[in-house]
Amino acid sequence: MFALESALISGWMSSVLWPFFRIGGFFLAAPIFGTQLVPARTRIVLAFLVTMILVPNLPAMPEMDALSIPSFIIVAQQLLIGIAMGFSMQLLLQLFVVGGQIIAMHMALGFASMVDPSNGVTVTVLSQLHLMLVTLLFVSMNGHLAMIDVMVESFYALPVGGMFISDNMLMELAGRASWMFSSALLLALPAIASLMVINYSLGIVTRAAPQLNIFALGFPSMLIIGLIIIYIILQGYVPLFDRFTREALDLMAFLVTP
Template identity: 45%
Template sequence: MEFGLADLEQLVAQALLPLFRIASVLMTMPMIGTQLVPVRIRLGLALAMTAVLFPVLPVVPEYDGLSGQVWVLIAEQIVIGTVIGFTLHILMETFAVGGQLIANQMGLGFASMTDPANGTSVVVLGQFYLMMVMLLFLAMDGHLVIFEILAMSFEVLPIGDALPLSNLYRIALAGGWLFSAGMLMALPAITSLLVVNFAFGIMTKAAPQLNIFAIGFPFTMVLGIFIVWASLTGFGSQYAGFAEAVLELIGNVIREAGRGG
């Protein structure tokens, strides 16, 4: 069996196209795709995953390495990988939005810090929720599910099939789900704090001589912290529901794109 330089070049060229899709997922997904993980480590993980998946992937057609079609295929793989990684951010940012809403209601909207992963300023409560979500994501093997979806994408959406624009539009519409899910998560705490604010308003109307603002702000803050602590008992099941919805969205987009192709 002869294996020449031309065969080696073709093998490398066929492995590069799956590498672009896998690397795009690792560069954009939460935790692995953050600034805390060096680019070299992410690239090494992408090369390792490509080496593991390449023998079981569908046969990649042969293309001329200098043709414009190859550049189009590379762009398509980057888009598909970015869509998978970006959709995961929707899950994480849902809890950041919910934490922002709760913090504003309890008077902690000014207590913000820099998120070391994304380099943005978020409220402390939102960062607390983000840390819990990331730990739960790893504890529930969410990263393994994403890698399974990534491997499945090569079966239902092989290299050469483009992701339809309708599927990209569906991902864009998922941004509305982000805010609705964040509001759903924060609704119990917001409702409880709203009742407390109504009670202070009634007290202010009934006894104007009382300095309600002096005790209302710290009382609302302490009560908000207690409500957040009490709501942690059902946080796991709430996260599991949101994670299932997001992972199902990713799977459905890939499957529908494969059927459409």
Template identity: 50%
Template sequence: MIELSTEAISGWISHLMWPLFRIASLLMVMPIIGTQLVPMRVRLLLAISITALVAPLLPAMPEVDVLSARSWVITAQQVLIGSLMGFVLQLFFHTFALAGQMIAMQMGLGFASLNDPANGVNVAAVGQLYLMLVTLLFLAMNGHLVVIQVVVDSFTTLPVGQFFPIDSLYEITLWFSWVFGSALLIAIPAMSALLIVNLTFGVMTKSAPQLNVFALGFPMTLVFGLFILWVAVSGFLAQYSQMAESALFVLRNLVGVQ
């Protein structure tokens, strides 16, 4: 009869439990997989499957009793690590949504909001379009596989039992400024073109006061805005590649993966 000691059972559980918490936290927070479109059971099953596949490749776990207070601290650390990694990806996606909302406000579509099924909030139509484009590009360029590779490598660079250094947490804070700057960088060509259109209508109204600028300006601004969006789509891939490279750099630097 096979007899198993408490230490052996605790070691087996810890070797699967702590990686599961980090991977599951990432999948619960990251875009696409962590949205309301994917049922909770599917996300949990995916996290368990990934953990079972990568567990033999992970380094040794701390020899800590799974029922001790130290085990609870390590579990909380893994949840925070996975959640912060997913949060960085969320900020990357919402950069494009913010840029779309800026363009929508300038072209007069700020009132045209759609229900975002992924996050359960109302988003401007242009922002929803940009979110759909980013999602398709992210999946087409295997961004989800890159994220899984980063979280697996993080168990080597940031072993279980360790937490983020202060510099990494400070970098996440600076990441907010990058989000707003990048969103403005994406939206500023369309906003500048629409500003010229509005200035043109202002000059026309000054020279010919009998023109109804509200009846004429809004549909023309809307048509020009749609044309500008159509032209801007041609350069969307280059903007996405640059932003994705920066986001991946921050994600890797957060957990020390080179």
């Protein structure tokens, strides 16, 4: 009869399961992989397959009793490391969602909202458009492979059983919320400035001809001109996307810097 020995279980956990928990935590929070469009079973299978591919190339894992308290602590650490790395990249896509909402509020499209199937929340139509475009750009530029590459390098920079993410790194991750809002404002700034000029012009027209109905004139004007402005500024999204992606990947690598 086949019997599992404690040493065999410990060796299996050290070589496979500990990397699996970090990679699984990463796939749980990372963009594209961590959305509601990807079933939980698919994410688990994908994380396991990636783990089995990477295990031969990873550094040696510490050996300890599989059922000891230090083992459970390491499991929790690996989950948190993976989730923190995935969340740092999630900020990249969300800044485009926030930027789309800022533009939509200025062009009278704030009421046009829909449910985002990837996150399960209600966002404006313009934010959903930005999210779809950015997701396609991210995949076409192999951003998902760059994320996995940084995650693999984290096993060398922050080995399993070694140091945990420092408090300064976690504070830096929390402080990146301000980076998300400032980057979203930078993304929406051309549209905001253009729409502000249109609003100012409509105010002058209303002052010069009070008999005009500003609501009947202003709403379709802002909507049509806003769509034209969006079409124009979309041409400058790729350089901004490249810049924001590099900053997000730098943050992801910075989190696991010893």
